[in-house]
Amino acid sequence: MAFRHKHILGIEPLSAEDIQLILDTADSFKEINSRDIKKVPTLRGKTIINAFFEASTRTRLSFEIAGKRLSADTVNISGSTSSVVKGETLEDTARNIEAMSPDIIVIRHGHSGAPHYLADRVGCSIVNAGDGAHEHPSQALLDLMTIREHKGTLKGLEVAIVGDITHSRVVRSNIYALTRMGANVRLAGPGTMVPPGIERLGNVSVFHDLRDAIQDADVVMMLRIQMERQSKTLLPSLREYARFYGLNPLNLTLAKPDAIVMHPGPMNRGVEISSYVADGPQNVILNQVENGVAVRMALLYLVSGVDSMQDQ
């Protein structure tokens, strides 16, 4: 099956077959990262621009390493040094970048929809590395890859996602991806952090008590409390949040005995997740990071339209 998308703007436009192909491709790339020589010539002579208009270390690092291991030339732009500060429009910035003939622009931007806006206006491929509170597709795909590795399938799984549902681009992409692949999603968070009506998305149920959400779950995904992204008034206190919505060894026993624990990072230990759980036997958090490089290699490869994974 051929991949028919030029851009990766989000999970929403992807079919179950698309997701399947991405995950299968990522599986085949993953082995490269454990080789002695972690490099294949797949994207040699391609130019990838990592345009991070919002601060990020791990996502930028993951995309940059993915590009380099595929032998692409990678170039970084960060918001602080960008022309954006000189009053140029985002479209002009993007069209200027595009005029330098990159093959792919990986973009993180604080405004929801920025990658879509650009995809309509430039000729190269756009990969969304996180746009506002909208989508973060590569994160959801690495989450699915990790779940599939541990559970063998996604179909019929009970996946609990706990935290600030309203402001999380991670959860939005995960809802699309998980439900499309046949998993059941349970959301839990304080009332101020769950958007009303979200259960209408299908295969999604909402709980306000963390314990109800993780009861018999196969997967428990804890979200980061993003102090920087919300007004303080949504949370009475971090201690109270940790008490009611933090994952600890006690409430984790409610999930299935072989449930896995996930977190997109960076973790606030002692807030949304206790160190006992973060470092415990059920955590797959570093597998997520590891799979992130493989998923991003797959995305860069698939949107590039390069014919085959020759010479690997």
Place this chain on the structure above:
Amino acid sequence: MAFRHKHILGIEPLSAEDIQLILDTADSFKEINSRDIKKVPTLRGKTIINAFFEASTRTRLSFEIAGKRLSADTVNISGSTSSVVKGETLEDTARNIEAMSPDIIVIRHGHSGAPHYLADRVGCSIVNAGDGAHEHPSQALLDLMTIREHKGTLKGLEVAIVGDITHSRVVRSNIYALTRMGANVRLAGPGTMVPPGIERLGNVSVFHDLRDAIQDADVVMMLRIQMERQSKTLLPSLREYARFYGLNPLNLTLAKPDAIVMHPGPMNRGVEISSYVADGPQNVILNQVENGVAVRMALLYLVSGVDSMQDQ
């Protein structure tokens, strides 16, 4: 003809033959940027340091992409992270960088003459990527390349340059380059922004009314109003500036019907150029950016003294 310059410090030291050779070389490199595999081994094993002591996105990006497409190793320094803040002199910083055996240092610096100062003191090649209000040679060369592409020649063309003539390194380099190639330059700007006596450079005329300058012009080049580079007192207001010195569809009709419109970017839409013109059929603004990569490939190649463009 062989290129006899070790450094590119400005346009002033270049002869018409030098400029011709750079433009011809850039023409031959341009095609590489539209290939499927945008990479040639020309500068393999060469180290290029992009030392940007003044913020820049597009020029740094353009030089970095140019270097990588020639297979050079490129390394970046930016002002904010530099030892400059630790009280080291520019000469010491440069000599330290030089001791790491780079082949080329591409430098942008806020002080006019910084690249020349270094060229006298280090052994490697220096390429000026903009020094204070002095010169910005790669910008002028990409402008000439773009004009030549659209007009077939530079000789005898009427080129109007409008804006803050006094503080612009772009205009200074363009005056040298255009007059050397036989074009006639017309400058226009508010009285506070045009240095007295500039017409003595030869083939340069000064106008204070934009309409007089662009009358029957072949090329209209609008300069960016650089809020960050001048005291506010030079301009009564941006609205008034736009009214008298902004290019719009109406005053553009004064130029020749096939006149091209240029801007070095980043644009202040609605100030020095209206969006109708910036996006209109006569604009070649993104061609300028595209040609920038080719011109910088040519400059890096020519100063490197590598014998031939073998294996391309």
Place this chain on the structure above:
Amino acid sequence: MAFRHKHILGIEPLSAEDIQLILDTADSFKEINSRDIKKVPTLRGKTIINAFFEASTRTRLSFEIAGKRLSADTVNISGSTSSVVKGETLEDTARNIEAMSPDIIVIRHGHSGAPHYLADRVGCSIVNAGDGAHEHPSQALLDLMTIREHKGTLKGLEVAIVGDITHSRVVRSNIYALTRMGANVRLAGPGTMVPPGIERLGNVSVFHDLRDAIQDADVVMMLRIQMERQSKTLLPSLREYARFYGLNPLNLTLAKPDAIVMHPGPMNRGVEISSYVADGPQNVILNQVENGVAVRMALLYLVSGVDSMQDQ
């Protein structure tokens, strides 16, 4: 002899044989940096992450160039853009980076012991690029390489080190390295800047008058006064410091006639070293920088465990 260290955390854990092997390896790499094509395939397909959680230009640049000339893929993280600011622990940051399968993490960190802490917790190699006031092993090794080049040996040399002994990671690494190789170390600095009891390290003597320390010395190493690293109260004034602890042509005559003058940079000209000396015939300061690239190539190569320097 095979190198038996997976990490370079400091000089303290290294034997004289280890140091000898590193210096010999660096000698053999040095020649590559003067070649026309400065690149060998030794570390092709290896990923090196330069994690500089403390500002640095020259050390990062030197490690990045060293990695690229060995054909490794290099990726940079700097403190300001790091997740550290989001409240993640250093260990979590490091384990996340490690999950992306780098081969080597080069780390600079403001806290003494940070590289050791990580080496105990991650699987890849750690190279310390400076930790707090603790160690800066690659600096000491490039110093030894430079001394050996000029003096033929290290054994029996009299090496004077002058400045802020207490807060300098450079001097700590140099004391370990020099005494291990049989040199005698003389330390001099204001009473507030020399830790009591340091002479107990063996082969180390302490002076409070610079002139006593450099009398008949083979090597005079001046330390940078680090305004940013100490409270102002340690120094009455820079002028007074320069007068009593600055190296100038007059007091330099006390050293042996063929003594060499060293400085780790960046220099405060007119404070710890006069320009006459810094630029004088006895200075080897830029040789130090040059050798820095070779030493770092040697360290990256040796910790990587790659079998041989094939194909060079």
